[in-house]
Amino acid sequence: MQTTLPAVPTPDDAALWHGGRLYLADQRLLPDRAEFLALDDAPGVAEAIRAMVVRGAPAIGVAAAYGVVLAARTAYRAAGPAWHDAITPDLDLLAQARPTAVNLAWAVRRMAGLIARLDAADPEPALLAEALSIHAEDRAANRRMGDLGAGLITGPTDVITHCNAGAIATGGYGTALGVIRSAYAVGKVRRVYADETRPWMQGARLTAWELMDSGIPVTLQADGAAASLMAGGGVGWVIVGSDRIAANGDVANKIGTYGLAILARYHGVKVMVAAPTSTVDMDLSCGGDIPIEERDPEELLSCGGRRLAPAGCAARNPVFDVTPAALVDAIVTERGVVLAPTLEKMRALMG
Structure with missing residues (x-):
């Protein structure tokens, strides 16, 4: 359990439990x-997830787990021994905060599984222990993925990353940026090119910030600059x-990833997806079954509070796209690496 709260968040501080409260680094700022x-x-946790105070699938899952702890506290104070019934609305609220990141539903289900085994006594201590375990397990998984992913790189080479899959998007260390950190530490990565990632600019605001904080050379580029x-x-x-990763290895990631993978295939550049097994959804046969979140078009029509498009302009704002498994060279998880993913290989990984 966190014993001291940093004065300001660092990249490893997406979510912290301190003094009986959940602290989230406000990634919008x-x-x-x-x-x-x-x-x-x-x-409050559900709204923070929806409003992107916290974002990144693993970090959303960690935050949701702590949200269940807070839900249990509220339910026990309100209903005493009947807290099992009182907690259900808050569990549903957390699970529905964002539709695409499967880690959210996974974390709520795991916490709900423990809830079903608890008696009428105060559930907060047991649920807090479970949430802390989820957080610690994610950090350890990221370190493992970092080592496994770095082992695939024969460098030294430059790499491109899209959106932010760093420490701030996870329980710590990062998934894609965890691989980059580990590879850079052994001399396999020269420079990282970070796509700016419209419309929330996670690459510009978060990835560049994280890599600079770690002393890893980073160059920001417009999303459309990757081909050149x-x-x-x-x-x-x-x-x-x-x-979210479907059972056949299709991958949902930040909008623009699909196009980047097509460009990579044309230019002979390999594509690596780093994600914990909690991101793999074996109940979905293919990427076409993955629900794609669409957010307010105003996010696209404006930037930094300034309107860019003419009044009355229509816009579509899908947050994710799906990259077919055929365009993915490697999926790296804490359980192992899947090269050229297929349904059979994903089944073998997930057991």
Whole structure:
């Protein structure tokens, strides 16, 4: 359990439990301001997930687990021994906060499984222990993925990453950026090219911030600049995270990942997806079954509070796209690596 709260969040501080409260690094403010948002109830956590105070599939799962702890506290105070019934609305609220990131539902289901085994006594201590375990397991998984992914890179080479799959998007260390950290530490990565990632600019605001904080050379580029960079040579890998992976190895990730994978295949650049097994959804046969979140078109029509498009302009704002498994060279998880993923290989990985 966190014994001291940092004065300001660092990349490893997406979610912290301290003094009986959940603290989330408000990722909407970074890098201009590094501030924590303190939360005391499950509806507040659900809204923070929906509003992208916390984002990144693993970090969302960790936050949701702590949200269940807060839900249990509220339910026990309100209903005493009948807390099992009282907690259900908050569990549903947390599970529905965002539709695509499967880690969210996975974490709530895991916590619900423990709830079903608890008696009428105060559930908070047992649920807090479970949430802390989920958090610690994610950190350890990221370290393992970092080592496994780095082992695939024959470098030194430049790499491209899209969106943010770093420590701030996870329980710590990062998925895609965890691989990059481990590979850079052994001299396999020269420079990281970070796509800016419209419309929330996670690459510009978060990935660049994290890599600079770690002393890893990073160059920011517009999302549309990747093709010309690949054409010039020197890029060996595209390394990204994922919000959901279907049973056949199709990958849902931040919008623009699909196009990046097509460009990579044309230019002979390999594509690596780093994600914990909690991101793999074996109940979905293919990427076409993955629910794709669509957010407010205003996010696309404006930037930094300034409107860009003319009044009355229509916009579509899908947050994710699906990259077919045929365009993925490797899926890296804490359980192992799947090369050229297929249904059979994913089944073998997941047991």
